[in-house]
Amino acid sequence: MAQHDVKKQMAELREQIEKHNYAYYVLDQPSISDAEYDELMRKLMELEEQYPQYKTPDSPSQRVGGAPLEAFKKVTHRVPMLSLSNAFNEGDLRDFDRRVRQEVGDVRYVCELKIDGLAVSLRYEDGYFVQGATRGDGTTGEDITENLKTIRSLPLRLQKQVTVEVRGEAYMPRKSFEKLNEQRKMNGEELFANPRNAAAGSLRQLDPKIVAARQLDVFIYSVVNSEEIGLVSHSESLRYLDELGFKTNPTWQVCETIDAVLAYIEKWHERRTSLPYDIDGIVIKVDAFAQQKQLGATAKSPRWAIAYKFPAEEVVTQLVDIELSV
Numbered sequence: 640m641a642q643h644d645v646k647k648q649m650a651e652l653r654e655q656i657e658k659h660n661y662a663y664y665v666l667d668q669p670s671i672s673d674a675e676y677d678e679l680m681r682k683l684m685e686l687e688e689q690y691p692q693y694k695t696p697d698s699p700s701q702r703v704g705g706a707p708l709e710a711f712k713k714v715t716h717r718v719p720m721l722s723l724s725n726a727f728n729e730g731d732l733r734d735f736d737r738r739v740r741q742e743v744g745d746v747r748y749v750c751e752l753k754i755d756g757l758a759v760s761l762r763y764e765d766g767y768f769v770q771g772a773t774r775g776d777g778t779t780g781e782d783i784t785e786n787l788k789t790i791r792s793l794p795l796r797l798q799k800q801v802t803v804e805v806r807g808e809a810y811m812p813r814k815s816f817e818k819l820n821e822q823r824k825m826n827g828e829e830l831f832a833n834p835r836n837a838a839a840g841s842l843r844q845l846d847p848k849i850v851a852a853r854q855l856d857v858f859i860y861s862v863v864n865s866e867e868i869g870l871v872s873h874s875e876s877l878r879y880l881d882e883l884g885f886k887t888n889p890t891w892q893v894c895e896t897i898d899a900v901l902a903y904i905e906k907w908h909e910r911r912t913s914l915p916y917d918i919d920g921i922v923i924k925v926d927a928f929a930q931q932k933q934l935g936a937t938a939k940s941p942r943w944a945i946a947y948k949f950p951a952e953e954v955v956t957q958l959v960d961i962e963l964s965v
């Protein structure tokens with residue numbers, strides 16, 4: 640086959656595979672069978688083997704992970720990853736609402752599920768994924784780019800050729816967690832206590848092939864350079880993230896009043912066991928960026944957001960009465 644055609648065929652294969660990736664991992668709507676998908680991937684990897692000069696950094700073959708790293712490089716976040724102050728009851732939330740309204744007047748909030756995973760920062764240049772890092776201490780994190788590439792819902796190339804930094808929560812779906820602990824139990828290994836620890840432990844692996852087997856996922860929840868891009872509110876930035884091809888959590892809601900916020904909290908506190916991942920609360924954010932700017936941030940956390948933490952579960956353990964042989 641002529642060189643030009645090979646290059647074109649490889650580009651088409653990448654396009655097709657990433658389209659099926661998006662349908663399966665972002666939209667949860669598989670568009671072809673696993674066998675057909677694997678066949679496309681096999682063909683692409685065969686051509687990349689034969690014509691390495693046509694291999695590209697956004698190729699889906701780059702997801703399965705290269706050689707293990709010696710160590711993780713340090714990354715300094717250009718914009719620090721702030722913490723969230725916590726609310727534990729209705730009173731705390733009404734105090735937050737009162738303070739916000741005192742300072743900025745009428746306000747709309749966006750409520751989001753607080754995914755129980757670990758915060759990551761992703762940088763894209765001209766639409767290509769170039770670096771991913773852990774939150775670390777908020778200022779300095781670890782470069783886990785190769786590990787994050789194994790997350791199928793993380794786009795290696797965006798739908799627009801933009802340079803953007805986004806933040807999100809990497810997590811392990813409950814099904815993956817249960818399967819992983821099953822395997823560890825069989826191998827007599829120590830079990831992970833919860834999906835959050837399993838996700839953290841997985842992303843700390845130096846061998847990306849191990850990470851690829853852990854079936855992690857990620858929800859993206861903010862655009863760092865939103866002003867530069869011309870976005871005016873948090874809800875607009877969530878829609879923009881969808882347009883770029885990111886996986887965002889579809890349960891977010893605009894709430895005009897603190898009572899609507901309380902209703903959202905109540906609804907998702909009840910429904911949380913039906914979710915395929917763990918959440919440990921709800922994050923409430925002032926929607927308008929102009930008002931976020933007015934409210935500003937303390938050294939640690941924004942004054943325009945708060946995390947409502949669900950009460951700790953009373954862990955019901957089946958206490959087996961132990962017949963003490965006297």
Ligand SMILES: CC(C)(C)c1nc(N2CCN(c3ncccn3)CC2)c2cc(C(N)=O)c(N)nc2n1
Binds near residue numbers: 752754944
């Ligand atoms: C951008 C802001 C600061 C408002 C923000 N910060 C978050 N977090 C900060 C504290 N983080 C943290 N992590 C470890 C130690 C201290 N803080 C963990 C992420 C958010 C976490 C989630 C989530 N989990 O689903 C979310 N939907 N929105 C967030 N939004």
